[in-house]
Amino acid sequence: MKLLVIEDEPSLLASVLRYFRQERFFCDSACSYTEALQKVEDFQYDCIILDINIPGGSGLQLLRHLREDRKEDGVIIISARNSLDDKILGLDYGADDYLTKPFHLPELNARVKALIRRKYNKGNASVDLGQLSIDLSSRSVFVAGQLVSLSRIEYDLLVFLSTNKNRVVSRQAIAEHLHNGPADQASNPEFVYSHIKNLKRKLKEKGCFEIIHSVYGLGYKLIL
Amino acid sequence: MSRSLQVRNSRSLLTWLPLVMLGGFLFLYGLMRTHIRHMQEEQLKVKQANVWSAFGAGRDNFTRQISGEYDIVNVDPGIVDPLIHPRDTTLYAPSGKKGAVFAYLSQTHMLAGRAYRVTTYTSTEEFNHLLIKVFVAEAIIFLLLLSAIVLINRKASRRLWAPFYETMSAMRKYDIRENETLTLAAATGIGEFDRLNQTLGKVIDHVNRAYKSQKQFTENAAHELQTPLAIIRSKAELLIEDPALTEDTALLLSDIIEANERLSEMNKNLLLLTRIDTRQYPELQAIQFSDMISRIVGYYQENGEESVRDFRVSIQAGLMLFANAALIEIMIDNLLRNAMVHNVPGGYIEISLTDGQLDIENTGPVLEGDTDRLFERFQKGKDGSRSTGLGLALVRQICQLYHYDIQYRHKQGIHSLRIVFQGPDF
Numbered sequence: 001m002k003l004l005v006i007e008d009e010p011s012l013l014a015s016v017l018r019y020f021r022q023e024r025f026f027c028d029s030a031c032s033y034t035e036a037l038q039k040v041e042d043f044q045y046d047c048i049i050l051d052i053n054i055p056g057g058s059g060l061q062l063l064r065h066l067r068e069d070r071k072e073d074g075v076i077i078i079s080a081r082n083s084l085d086d087k088i089l090g091l092d093y094g095a096d097d098y099l100t101k102p103f104h105l106p107e108l109n110a111r112v113k114a115l116i117r118r119k120y121n122k123g124n125a126s127v128d129l130g131q132l133s134i135d136l137s138s139r140s141v142f143v144a145g146q147l148v149s150l151s152r153i154e155y156d157l158l159v160f161l162s163t164n165k166n167r168v169v170s171r172q173a174i175a176e177h178l179h180n181g182p183a184d185q186a187s188n189p190e191f192v193y194s195h196i197k198n199l200k201r202k203l204k205e206k207g208c209f210e211i212i213h214s215v216y217g218l219g220y221k222l223i224l
Numbered sequence: 225m226s227r228s229l230q231v232r233n234s235r236s237l238l239t240w241l242p243l244v245m246l247g248g249f250l251f252l253y254g255l256m257r258t259h260i261r262h263m264q265e266e267q268l269k270v271k272q273a274n275v276w277s278a279f280g281a282g283r284d285n286f287t288r289q290i291s292g293e294y295d296i297v298n299v300d301p302g303i304v305d306p307l308i309h310p311r312d313t314t315l316y317a318p319s320g321k322k323g324a325v326f327a328y329l330s331q332t333h334m335l336a337g338r339a340y341r342v343t344t345y346t347s348t349e350e351f352n353h354l355l356i357k358v359f360v361a362e363a364i365i366f367l368l369l370l371s372a373i374v375l376i377n378r379k380a381s382r383r384l385w386a387p388f389y390e391t392m393s394a395m396r397k398y399d400i401r402e403n404e405t406l407t408l409a410a411a412t413g414i415g416e417f418d419r420l421n422q423t424l425g426k427v428i429d430h431v432n433r434a435y436k437s438q439k440q441f442t443e444n445a446a447h448e449l450q451t452p453l454a455i456i457r458s459k460a461e462l463l464i465e466d467p468a469l470t471e472d473t474a475l476l477l478s479d480i481i482e483a484n485e486r487l488s489e490m491n492k493n494l495l496l497l498t499r500i501d502t503r504q505y506p507e508l509q510a511i512q513f514s515d516m517i518s519r520i521v522g523y524y525q526e527n528g529e530e531s532v533r534d535f536r537v538s539i540q541a542g543l544m545l546f547a548n549a550a551l552i553e554i555m556i557d558n559l560l561r562n563a564m565v566h567n568v569p570g571g572y573i574e575i576s577l578t579d580g581q582l583d584i585e586n587t588g589p590v591l592e593g594d595t596d597r598l599f600e601r602f603q604k605g606k607d608g609s610r611s612t613g614l615g616l617a618l619v620r621q622i623c624q625l626y627h628y629d630i631q632y633r634h635k636q637g638i639h640s641l642r643i644v645f646q647g648p649d650f
Contacts, residue, residue, distance in 0.1 A: 009451055009454075009455065011455045011459075012451065012454055012455050012458055015455070015458035015459060015461075015462055016458065019458075019461070019462065080447060080450045080451065080454075101450050101451070101454045102450060102453045102454030102457045102458075102488050103454070103457075104457065104461060105458055105462070106461070153526070153527065167465060168465045170461055170464055170481060172485050173461070190530060191527055215464060215469075215474070216469065216474030216475070216478070217474070217478060218464045218477060218478050219464055
């Protein structure tokens, strides 16, 4: 999978690149408008992570250029501007998703993966995790063919962890992903813990043990 | 005590004008009296001369006395009266008992070695009547004049002060958070008011500029903080995967992450506050308000704190609200969160929505100090680590934006918050 990250803040760019390289993405980067334009025209990417504020031009401008060229690269906008206008404009110009800064890397990863899944596995949307399998279209989870009944939040939690499998996902990233509201306030630490506990219990009942691990209370990791 | 200009003006006119008029009245009275006296004197003198010359012409068959006109008496020739000023006396007509006041003038004349004192009379009654009539007329004229002056003055001052009242009403309506600038009439036709408007315009411009730059500063600061916060967050997320992490360093990292999250949250809320301030949420829509509240309440029932399980919900179905959906959701979310975080173990939250009114009541610790400042930015309760101190400030800001009335009451650990949706958008 080829990924282009367009971001002018070198330190943030480095973090994003590192995270996605560990996900075995082929990553390319650009930190100015002209550089980004060059790369977009020369290569084809599965997904482009696009910052709106880049030196030499606007990310929106680049996006419009891309779509006028009939390029089908998936685009996720990341922007410090939390205004609705940007979001609507971005999606109008043909962006596939929109994430505001500061974002959690596992969240960005989940968005990228979801985008790629929508792009390539049309219809056939299921995730296999050893004895565990998730049917994304019917939102159901099976352990060795047996249906596990999960609440909406537990299901979302499992999908989120599985998209970031074998990686530590911070408690805060999980909370923000699950809250999904406009005001994801500094959330209750018990909140994630109790959902993880329930999820683990339900999986265990169906014979799926020790798949989710806690990492020093910092976060959780789904290990395969 | 302050009263309106017109009342004050009328009042001083009504106080001083009658005094001035009374003075004029007295002066006129004195003047008229002197003139009348003088006239009487002249009349009496003329009569005296006429009577004396008539007496001299036909002394024997001349009637010596006509009451109220004249009388001639013989006097001792040794006494010579000097011509004196008229005096008043009361004469009684022989027919009636009613006396009348007359002025008289006596003079001693010599004729053929005998002295006669001639006294001529003239009635002052007529003059007195005249005087009274004149004064009645005068009083009526004065009263008319007084009311005319007061009325004209009122009317004129109303017209004169019109630009002032216009400026005042413009100032009263002016809200720095809503209006960008205030244009006051530049030429009112009155120099003082032109200058007043000019000065006010300048003051408002200054204040506006200061307010704008203050807002801009907050927004810029919050905006600029986003990048470093994002960097810290991303680095921390890479660091938690470090296999070299020990329990000890993990604890340190956890504290760093938490502090950073709080910082991000605060920053986000600050940004939100300034954006509401600068009216960056113009999109209005009809919101299924009842459904929205039910959904958010449901979320907290399902995912809230373990210690607060008692939700008493009564939501009237089908209520709508016309506002920005995102902002209203933030408001409700903050209110419920607030009721939950600042609660006590085993406490309750009561939510009731009726037409035009939302009540949220919850148990909580007894508040000390000024509850009026509860809605100020960075006003925190004791449990500081879990809140950003901006939640209620946001709620108030949103209420202000849509002209909702927000009331807070606290009584022995029961906190009640009421929002009345009576703004023009409801």
